[in-house]
Amino acid sequence: MNRWCCLALLFALSPALAKEYPAHGAPEGTITLYSTLDTGVFEPLVVDFQRTHPGIAVRYENLDATPQYERFVREETAGTHRADVLISTSMDLQVKLVNDGYAARHVSPSAAALPAWARWRNEAFGFTFEPAVMVFNRAAMQGRVVPQSRAELIDQIRKDPAFWRGRIGTYDISKSSVGYLLASQDVRLSSEFGALVEAFGDIDLQVEEHTATLLKRIEAGELVAGYNLLGSYARARPGSDRNFLLVYPRDHTLVVARTVVISKNAPNPALAHKFLEYLLSVQGQRVMAAQSGLPPIRKELDGVYERLGVDESQIGVLRPISLGPGLLVYLDPAKRRQMLDAWRAILGGTR
């Protein structure tokens, strides 16, 4: 009784949006998912999963990456183990969960079929393949040269600052964890990123926490371009082709994999493993690609690039972000503080 009270209390306190998918067979139990994916996007996967496992009920809680991480660690420390499976765009936070010993091992042929960069210690698994792109407003770019790389974007900004002023948007890296992850990887990989941020600083960069807000502002023509946005979100929007022009930067295009981890103290470990296995299976990946609009990671699925809406030659060097201890570096509080300080200093008056 006490436990249910506790759960109810936690549930009441949490700002998460929870949705229950009851079992429609002989009940086997309920798995609880913490996820950064919008409930609507993820729903087809849950529905298809329940088709093969009708006895498993699913509780889906949609949270932002950092609150999700903090809540999970808080619950684990308190000993109230609620979450079975955690899904997050923040590869770095998921790596930290594994490194700090919160994750359970999952070994299966499906897991082994993943590319090496998308799994770590058989505890963290990337299950999508999402390049970070430059999104342009198709109409606004009419008659202009569309930059194909960071260098070209800098060039354009320098040539015509008046056009771009206040019309380029990206994630607010102090709030968006995926934005922070992408920026940190840019710092690491790109010699031009510093110059790019400086150029951004000169033209009053617009920052937002959520991809959806940025895309809306681009759709509305308020912004001309969005930098480092997850292309999958753009393509999922109605009228995407009409409104957007997606550019995969030729110098390097970062690829993010949404990462899934099973909690070491999962209340229903057996069911959690079943769900993870489904998510990584060809069947799950197919449903995810077809109905959720998320690009699959399994090579067995044909036409990965067609699904991305481009042909392979258009894409520059794809640089998947590798799951591993390297990602811990930018989570270091001192490192993060320095990076945010530098970011703010360069962007000057912004926000």
Add this chain to the structure above:
Amino acid sequence: MRERVRSLKSRLVTTMALLFLAGTVVMYLAARAYGLRAADLSYDRLLAGSALSIAETLSVDGARVRVDIPYAALDMLSAAPEDKVFYRVFGPGAQTVTGYEDLPTMPAARSRREEPSELPAPRFFDATYRGDVVRFVVLGRQIAQPGQRGWVWVQVGQTRQAREELAGELVLGALLPIALLTLLALGLAWFGVARALRPLGTISADLAAREPADLQPMTVPVPAEVQPMVQAMNGFMRRLEGNLASLRSFIGDAAHQIRTPLAGLRAQAQLALDEDDPGEMRRGLVKIERNAARLTRLVNQLLSDAMVMHRADARRFEEFDLVDVVKRAMRDAVPMTGDVPVGFISSVARAPMRGDAVLLGEAIKNLIDNAIRHGSPESLGQDAEVEVALHEAAGSYALTVSDRGPGIPAGDRKRIFDRFERGSTQSPGAGLGMAIVARVAASHGGTVELEERDGGGLVVRLVLGSVQ
């Protein structure tokens, strides 16, 4: 109950297997120690490199220590792709600058030199953290700023999975050839033993094919290792054949020796039966009695000879006093109604020695008997004394029996020791006495010699080793 004896094959293979097993265990321990050391050596370098690259970025900004962890610092540790990574920057004192605050500190024994004066070398240690055994490195940097003085430490740790894997690989690499070699050697032993023992089969076949009486030495060619066994068997058969031969000749001799007197005895008895005159009959009976006595002595000698032959081969030796044996022999051999005086002189009170007292007694009795019989012509009367003397000299006893008989010519002295040979054909006896003496002497490692006695007669000198 037959004792179960394990086959050579299983014996050899078991011994070898045990030996190899022990060797493998030793090799495993050595290889594992070496493997772990090698793995630690290579991964420690990486760990130190990581800590060093973090330490490079240490700076002091006013009162605060700053550190800017390079991406490569942790990414380079992905060389061990499956290992967790922990780090902490702390100091001066125990104050954490960044990283995991609850990392285990260096074991006390090794952190004694807490504040070294010069740049310390990276120090490594293993500790358990969050349920995993973690290899840590700690290195320090001295900071000297106004108001900020002391050491800042960089600690980086990595779980041991890759190290264990590398060590395991090294161990496997070392042990696999040994294991294969072991199997090969055991297989070779298994099949090799059968091949090596094939000559034994040849020997068995040779023995099985023989006639029961065939005691000829084996001539089948055998390897040098089996040669001693074949030689031993051949020696055994030679001895067996010798025994059989002497038994055969004894039986032949005995039959021959007994048949003639027995026939004479019977003839005399028939003659006596045919006699009507009681005086003649009595004379005949006296003859019969004398011949029967001679036959008795012959049979006794034959039995004595057989006994000596058997005992001499058996060699059941024990300690006894030769003086006692001589005295007892004299008592047995000297007739109560003796006309011939027999004297005994001994220069020792006791003569301890090792041998077969019964055999020696028999030999001495024969010597005395011979001396009395052959060495006492009635003509000599009182002079015909027989003297038995025992002396000790240089670790041996010399027993002499002297008589005043005719002696034995030098040319016959060798022949006298053969069986059924007599000094002179007329004398009574079977001719076994001296043969017995010679055999007993030989079985005791002694010698018998015949000498001329001063003033006429024969001296038989028996030399035997004393116990000392």
